[in-house]
Amino acid sequence: MAEILTHLAFYAGWPNVWAAFRMAKEVYKDDNCREQHGGFFGLGQPNVDFAKYFIGKSYLKPLTNPRDTVFIANVTFEPGSRNNWHVHRATNGGGQILLCVDGEGWYQEKGKSAQSLKPGDVITIPANVKHWHGAKKDTWFSHLAVECPGESTTNEWCEPVEDEEYNKL
Numbered sequence: 001m002a003e004i005l006t007h008l009a010f011y012a013g014w015p016n017v018w019a020a021f022r023m024a025k026e027v028y029k030d031d032n033c034r035e036q037h038g039g040f041f042g043l044g045q046p047n048v049d050f051a052k053y054f055i056g057k058s059y060l061k062p063l064t065n066p067r068d069t070v071f072i073a074n075v076t077f078e079p080g081s082r083n084n085w086h087v088h089r090a091t092n093g094g095g096q097i098l099l100c101v102d103g104e105g106w107y108q109e110k111g112k113s114a115q116s117l118k119p120g121d122v123i124t125i126p127a128n129v130k131h132w133h134g135a136k137k138d139t140w141f142s143h144l145a146v147e148c149p150g151e152s153t154t155n156e157w158c159e160p161v162e163d164e165e166y167n168k169l
Contacts, residue, residue, distance in 0.1 A: 004099050004101065004120075004144070005017050005020060007099070007122065008020065008072070008097075008099060008144070008146065011070070011097055011146060011148065012064075012070040012072060012146060013069070013070065016064050016068060016069065016070045016072060019063055019064050019072075020041075020063045020064070020072060020144075037059075037076055037102070037103075037140045037142070038059065038061065038074060038076040038102065038142050039074070039076075039101035039102025039103070039119070039142040040101055040102070041061055041063065041074040041101065041142075041144070042061055042074070043059050043061065043076055044059040044060045044061025044062075044073075044074055044075075044076060045059060045060060045061070046058075046059055046060075047059055047060040047075070050083075053083055053084045053086070053157045054077075054081060054082065054083050054084070054134075055080075055081060055082055055083075055084075055134075055160055055161065055163075055166075056077065056078050056079075056080050056081025056082065056134075056135075057077075057078045057081055058075060058076060058077050058078070058081050058083070058134075059075070059076040060073055060074075060075055060076075061073060061074040061075075061076075063144070069149055070146060070147065070148070070149060071146075071147040072144055072145070072146050072147075073144070073145050074101070074142055074143075074144055074145075075142065075143055075144075075145050076102070076140065076141070076142040077103075077105065077134045077135035077140065077141045077142070078135065078140060079135050079136070079137060079138055079139055079140060080134075080135060080136075080137050080166075081134050081135050081141075082106070082132055082133065082134025082135065082161050082166065083132055083133060083134055083161075084132060084157050084158055084159060084160045084161065085110065085130055085131065085132050085158040085159055085160075085161060086130070086131065086132065086155060086156060086157050086158055087128060087129065087130050087131075087155070087156040087158070088125065088127055088128070088129075088147070088148075088153065088154075088155055089127065089128055089152070089153065089154045089155070089156055090127035090128065090150035090151060090152060090153045090154075091150070091151045091152040092150055092151040092152075093127065093148060093149055093150030093151060093153075094127035094128075094148055094149070094150025094151070094153045095124070095125050095126045095127040095129075095148045095150070096125045096145060096146060096147060096148060097122065097123070097124050097125070097144075097145075097146040097148060098117075098121075098122070098123040098125070098133060098143045098144070098145060098146075099122055099143060099144040099146065100117045100118060100119050100120060100121040100122070100123075100141075100142075100143045101119055101142050101143060101144060102119055102140065102141065102142040103118075103119075103135060103136075103139045103140040103141035103142055104116065104117060104118050104135070104136045104139045104141055105117040105133060105134055105135050105136055105139075105141030105143070106132075106133060106134060106135075106136060106169055107123050107131065107132075107133045108131060108132055108133075108161075109125075109129055109130065109131045110129075110130040110131065114169050116136075117133075117141070117143070127148075127150060127153075130158065132161050134161070136169075137166075137167075137169075
């Protein structure tokens with residue numbers, strides 16, 4: 001976990017990472033927490049605000065304040081859960097970084113093959129690239145989602161990843 005937080009500090013800055021570090025200390029106070037879904041940072045709350053952009057259930061645990069320069073959240077997907085195709089728009093900078101922390105999942109950019117994900121994998125998603133990510137069919141999956149700062153940043157949610165496409169993976 002120390003390696004992940006150090007890597008994250010280069011993108012998010014130490015002040016933002018300290019919030020995640022404090023959360024990590026809380027999670028590891030009780031060794032029983034390691035068995036819960038959500039990995040190192042825990043499960044979080046049902047992701048009801050964005051549920052319409054997901055197939056299956058997901059959970060969100062913000063690690064920094066959404067109004068901070070860099071927003072970081074632990075996102076956990078139940079088996080088979082995935083988000084819709086989407087694009088992180090920006091006129092300059094922007095994009096997203098995924099730091100995989102628990103379980104196994106998928107990441108795919110439009111027009112490319114899906115990539116298998118496991119803890120320790122890091123995905124850098126440039127702004128304006130259409131993609132999706134989520135859990136594999138038979139396992140929970142968690143990643144830290146880092147929203148990269150930029151100009152005129154927005155998220156554009158697109159069509160769902162259809163079962164037929166997903167089940168081929």
